[in-house]
Amino acid sequence: MDDIDWRPDPSLPIPLYRQIEEFMKRKIAGGEWTVGMKLPSQRDLAAAFQVNRSTLVTALEQLTSQGYIAGKSGGGTTIIHHQPERQEEAPPPPNWNAYVEDGVHYPNLPTIQTINRMEFDPEIIRLGTGELSPELLPQRQLQQLFAELARQHVPLGYEEALGSYALRSQVSAHLKTIGIAAPPSAILIVSGSLQAFQLISAGLLEKGSAMLLEKPSYLYSIHAFQSAGMKLIGLPMDESGLQLSHVERFKRQYDASLLYTIPTFHNPTGAIMGEARRRELLQTSRRIGLPILEDGAYEELWFDDEALPPPLRALDMHGQVLYVGTMSKVVSPGLRIGWVVGPQPVIERLADIKMQTDYGSSSLSQAAAAEWFGAGLHAEHCRVIRRQLKERRDCMLRLLDAHWSDFATWNTPKGGFYIWVTLHAEISMAALFERALKRGILINPGYIYDRSAKKQLRLSYSYASFSEMESSVRQLAALIGQLGNHLR
Amino acid sequence: MDDIDWRPDPSLPIPLYRQIEEFMKRKIAGGEWTVGMKLPSQRDLAAAFQVNRSTLVTALEQLTSQGYIAGKSGGGTTIIHHQPERQEEAPPPPNWNAYVEDGVHYPNLPTIQTINRMEFDPEIIRLGTGELSPELLPQRQLQQLFAELARQHVPLGYEEALGSYALRSQVSAHLKTIGIAAPPSAILIVSGSLQAFQLISAGLLEKGSAMLLEKPSYLYSIHAFQSAGMKLIGLPMDESGLQLSHVERFKRQYDASLLYTIPTFHNPTGAIMGEARRRELLQTSRRIGLPILEDGAYEELWFDDEALPPPLRALDMHGQVLYVGTMSKVVSPGLRIGWVVGPQPVIERLADIKMQTDYGSSSLSQAAAAEWFGAGLHAEHCRVIRRQLKERRDCMLRLLDAHWSDFATWNTPKGGFYIWVTLHAEISMAALFERALKRGILINPGYIYDRSAKKQLRLSYSYASFSEMESSVRQLAALIGQLGNHLR
Numbered sequence A, B: 001m002d003d004i005d006w007r008p009d010p011s012l013p014i015p016l017y018r019q020i021e022e023f024m025k026r027k028i029a030g031g032e033w034t035v036g037m038k039l040p041s042q043r044d045l046a047a048a049f050q051v052n053r054s055t056l057v058t059a060l061e062q063l064t065s066q067g068y069i070a071g072k073s074g075g076g077t078t079i080i081h082h083q084p085e086r087q088e089e090a091p092p093p094p095n096w097n098a099y100v101e102d103g104v105h106y107p108n109l110p111t112i113q114t115i116n117r118m119e120f121d122p123e124i125i126r127l128g129t130g131e132l133s134p135e136l137l138p139q140r141q142l143q144q145l146f147a148e149l150a151r152q153h154v155p156l157g158y159e160e161a162l163g164s165y166a167l168r169s170q171v172s173a174h175l176k177t178i179g180i181a182a183p184p185s186a187i188l189i190v191s192g193s194l195q196a197f198q199l200i201s202a203g204l205l206e207k208g209s210a211m212l213l214e215k216p217s218y219l220y221s222i223h224a225f226q227s228a229g230m231k232l233i234g235l236p237m238d239e240s241g242l243q244l245s246h247v248e249r250f251k252r253q254y255d256a257s258l259l260y261t262i263p264t265f266h267n268p269t270g271a272i273m274g275e276a277r278r279r280e281l282l283q284t285s286r287r288i289g290l291p292i293l294e295d296g297a298y299e300e301l302w303f304d305d306e307a308l309p310p311p312l313r314a315l316d317m318h319g320q321v322l323y324v325g326t327m328s329k330v331v332s333p334g335l336r337i338g339w340v341v342g343p344q345p346v347i348e349r350l351a352d353i354k355m356q357t358d359y360g361s362s363s364l365s366q367a368a369a370a371e372w373f374g375a376g377l378h379a380e381h382c383r384v385i386r387r388q389l390k391e392r393r394d395c396m397l398r399l400l401d402a403h404w405s406d407f408a409t410w411n412t413p414k415g416g417f418y419i420w421v422t423l424h425a426e427i428s429m430a431a432l433f434e435r436a437l438k439r440g441i442l443i444n445p446g447y448i449y450d451r452s453a454k455k456q457l458r459l460s461y462s463y464a465s466f467s468e469m470e471s472s473v474r475q476l477a478a479l480i481g482q483l484g485n486h487l488r
């Protein structure tokens, strides 16, 4: 126990004593600090953690009251939790930490784990969050819809492998409105599009397969594919989305099996691929035999009335495209409802794996989603959301113009949630992330989406309120200024 | 296209022409039969499929009306779906079937795929299904609960990584009633216990790890662990559950990382591990350093008032046991809500992977589950279910006594859903499965749960109605008699 090389992190908005308490519990629960062990003196512990004596005492009091440790009358403090029956010969509890390190699945990046955790702090300003603000969610309509469900016979049993037929029919009709023809038998209901990616990597791709994708991309920020042993090969982008010039060479060079793309309101750059490039991509994909995985998460969130290019899947005459959609970005992420559209053998294979994975998605969510589309609530809701998101985008652009134009450039997204900002000069993004967090502002650094994107960050106008946007864009400008000073 | 070695299966209750239609669509969609190909003559096709000409014609008419094929004026039929722009140089659509075969995840056994599919045929008698009959589900109470939710503010956003705090608090209180002490921070909400197993195999176990488990076991019937590269090592059982004599040797021999057990109302045998053996198992596990994964799916479904032995987790003083529970077997499988209880680093690791896998479980289901426990509906519902399941068990036992005692033996389960039947002589279980299916009866052959269980089948009294039990137990007796005749 002598060499404690961990310290609480004052940049986190969690009290230091709580961080210490959690750290020590982990050591004990994980079997690293075993029962009967004596703790170092309070003075030494406080020094090791680099905190005040009083902070340490508060942490120890917490642990004492929860029965992890006890003061001995002769002085000193001892670990007493999980008291073994016969101390002398009792082996330590299993070393779960070794198990935690053994799994084949990669942990999330620390920055992402912090983001995931901090997003549930009600005080934080979420300037990076890829989610509709609660006030934009159709709370009222969904409450009504639940009342409606309460009058019906909600299915409570296990669902069909493809998902409830009622929902698949509704999704089929919905897809028609964006130009995609898909009968219910070509649709698999999933628990959000993220699950679709998991199923595809487990069910369709060989271990070690390479997948081409935009760089930066949403997919770099999760480890589903990497953990399944996939290699992700980034394609450069311009304002019209991924550049086609590298596709063929990379496909050959890496023997790629699939091309993943977010052609409409790309995450994180907000870019949209024009129709000409879509057609060219389909042609290339066909010629070189590289199927496409199209992510349409933001498809419906356009701001201007000019016609959007159709989804790749709508232009696909040859079964080259697997299409993934979701209710998360327009209706409600909490429903955890998405869908995959594709050739029947693929859909059935994915359905079989889904049965092995979780026996299908929540029937309650499926019933609510079917009711949402069936009651015709979707089109009107989209209209409202588009107008409000556009106002939010405009507000964010005005703020950036006013406060950031000296040191950064950005795009003007025509839909979706994101503005991709590039600073003129490189600063430590990790430091910016931490200093912003200290001030209660959560941002998404570009390196989450592309390790080499050191001057970028993704701002989102979908979540924070107008006044939060204002105050945080200002504060960030100051922080960036401080961090960049030594560069000037 | 000359050598079609597939035939429609007359034992399936799907019309032959539909099976042919599906088969041909798959060939076309999968790129095996390419556009422009001429089909063999109707006579030859009918012969290849071994069906009447009229059956074949019906199938071809279906395909024609859906635009897959067209009759040529000069005679003959051609595949026209996915008409390429320039026929001469157009490559075929991607060969999705190759992708389907490439995935790292194993497909379900054909028998299990058939079961999964046939369970949704409303005409079928489900004598093997591990699910409460719809009339036993708390439909009325849940409808009321949805009405209640409609008056509240249902969370619609992404949920915390561990799951909603409200639900974790309720689960914590619920676990206390079965003797398990777990604060909300030691609980991870999952989309059914099956997902917990997926997360554990991805997050805690090295590729190629060995896991000890009962033989037979529920876990052999899904491929989650095998697909993740785990080796499953079966331990022999007696009436008191898994035998301990082999645990230590197998742990050493296979370097096992985990022992999976269903100590209470085991699936498929219905066995229950006595308290003495539980304590001994914990001691052994501790001594040899083999943590336990305890599956408590049927824990609450006891029929008699004698005290049940406590869960292993309740007896565990040293953090050796990961406990998994679910709402599926008692309340509603469609909710897809379960939980994992364990040491904090393990729970946090699993939560991180869950975020990468599906961003959490349906908030709607979580809200409904929290409301279910919070409203105090659980205890009364359990009382009702136990009484009804006991009556069903007694009915099934009487039927077996009357019709099966000449050729089989079985146990008397004290809870849960299942009776594990052993025939005196070996017959072809695959043939019994098929012949029963032809008569509209779905059974679960023992080999799903243990490849060597050739004389066993799992009967369930939880799903079929009393009259369905009666007629199917009778019919099965006759079928088993026929299949066994040549053995006598």
Ligand SMILES: Cc1ncc(COP(=O)(O)O)c(C=O)c1O
Pocket: A130, A191, A192, A193, A194, A195, A218, A262, A267, A295, A297, A325, A326, A327, A328, A333, A337, A338, B358, B359
């Ligand atoms: C491009 C894209 N696809 C998919 C998702 C995942 O959404 P869900 O799993 O909630 O459907 C997101 C969410 O951030 C996204 O940005």
Ligand SMILES: Cc1ncc(COP(=O)(O)O)c(C=O)c1O
Pocket: A358, A359, B130, B191, B192, B193, B194, B195, B218, B262, B267, B295, B297, B325, B326, B327, B328, B333, B337, B338
């Ligand atoms: C022993 C056991 N565990 C777990 C499950 C899976 O239940 P769920 O994923 O619905 O919680 C089952 C279902 O058959 C089971 O029998």
